[in-house]
Amino acid sequence: MPGKLDVAIIGAGHNGLVAAAYLAAAGLSVTLFERRDVVGGAAVTEEFAPGFRNSTASYTVSLLHPKVIRELNLAAHGLTIVPRPMQNFLPLPDGTALCAPAELPALAAQVARHSVHDAERLPAWQSYLAEALEPLRDLALRTPPTDVARWPDLWRLLRWGGRLRRLSAARQRTLHELFTRSAGDILDDWFESDALKALYGFDAIVGHYASPYSAGSGYVLLHHAFGELHGQRGVWGHAIGGMGAITQAMAAEATRLGAHIETGQAVERIEIRDGRACGLQLADGRQIKARLIAANVNPKLLYLRLIDPQQLPAEFVAAMRRYRCASATFRMNVALSELPQFIAAPAPSAASAASAANRASAASGANGDHLGAGIIIAPSLGYMDRAFAEARLRGHCSEPIIELLIPSTLDDSLAPRGAHVASLFCQHFAPELPRGRSWADAREPMADLIIDTVTRYAPNFRRAVLARSALSPADLEQRFGLVGGDIFHGALGLDQLWAARPVLGYGDYRSPLRGLYLCGSGAHPGGGVTGLPGHNAARRILQDWPTLRRVHRMRRVRQHAGTVRSSHA
């Protein structure tokens, strides 16, 4: 490591790794300091029981931007992402189910079993979502204009306004509605079937501690729909080897480009001199000097724990104290001796022969495709609304909202032959429990509640569980540094998005301190394994410090000339 780094990055989550790769590619000397012994942050694969590996936190892919996949050569570093054979499967309390294949005609056929009216509305619904998603996708790659007192920001805002002006009034209304209304109100207007409304409503509360009837949840629904897989919009898939395969590929590319990664190195403090971030103090006592610092950590952690508040404007510190972090998420991995047999779907072995030549049964899950789907246990918007109300009152709900995914049905690298692993991603579990109860005491009873809930829909589930590893919101904070257990580094509320993420005036990856940047999910466009905050922050840094880039380019040219001369000597 050189005496003084160009850029020191705090945290080697996926966004830190992406930023490192782009900065190193521009010739800057970059080192990442990661607290854990493994890179990847919330996108990691770890062994949780002997012989059983799984993604520990984040578990499914769609939001990872194709530009990042392409420019970081992730496929060349071994990343393979496969689509789910069926997107979603919603078992219902009456023993039926809604199957949701990716293609519209197959989806419409399944929805028609519940409501012909809703099946007929599906094409219009998809166009309605697409109208709002296009500008959102465009915005995701751009630096938000965050302080219109600055001419460049004002100009960017005007340019963006100009683009909005070209949209028809109807399209502007669509955008306004989806950004401001509740997903529940919107879905009630469009559809009549509880199951279909639940399918879409689930996206509105994932990682979002709210009711589907809370204003602004329409945006969260969009946030989960703006991804794509192999060019297919809105489709989710599985990274072979788990989410850690994504971050291992990113680390390989960052390293190839010259970035250094130090794991097991917690940053304790950011050194500041004359209003400028100039280095890091590591927990082991080492001092690191750096021209620039990029923080991949939650903004609350960055500004309230790693920096002396005296060094920041008081009003900024107050805004950071108000920054909301709570996704009310409980995450569990289980090792399974056998696949769950859902009351609502035939066991795969019994049905596979009959379904081989039958597309309709494939779409309905009769060939076992439903076991490769995101299995959603949340049969109605009312169920999700009650879960939120209960969690607000008691700290957790009695009927949890669960997405169950069994990646070993698509990936034999995760479990011993014949056995399986499942991810359980559950809402609503408040970060702090009332009446002085602690998550250390509540964790295992909650894990039992979740297993019992799945068992009501798949009676062999509890008996199939060989081992489990549960992470409460408090565990997510302790293990990954996710403040309040917030999976997105801050709630995706309208007050904390775009130019106001994390705070209005600093939504452009900069901070109140010169030389300090935010490159994690607490910056635009927010959480999820997208790679975009890292990508956009690196671009911001390179735009702000063009001289660093030029100096390094010249240094590289000189080194290259030296190598050529010595090879000719």
Ligand SMILES: Cc1cc2nc3c(=O)[nH]c(=O)nc-3n(C[C@H](O)[C@H](O)[C@H](O)COP(=O)(O)OP(=O)(O)OC[C@H]3O[C@@H](n4cnc5c(N)ncnc54)[C@H](O)[C@@H]3O)c2cc1C
């Ligand atoms: C349970 C769960 C499920 C999720 N499911 C999905 C999903 O299926 N799909 C999806 O797209 N997204 C999902 N997400 C969201 C997504 O994983 C996160 O938004 C994303 O991974 C955050 O990436 P990041 O690089 O911004 O930050 P992080 O991944 O949080 O990385 C920050 C890094 O900083 C390190 N760090 C913290 N403090 C210090 C310090 N003092 N010194 C040095 N290092 C430090 C941390 O250890 C960590 O490695 C999920 C998240 C969770 C928690």
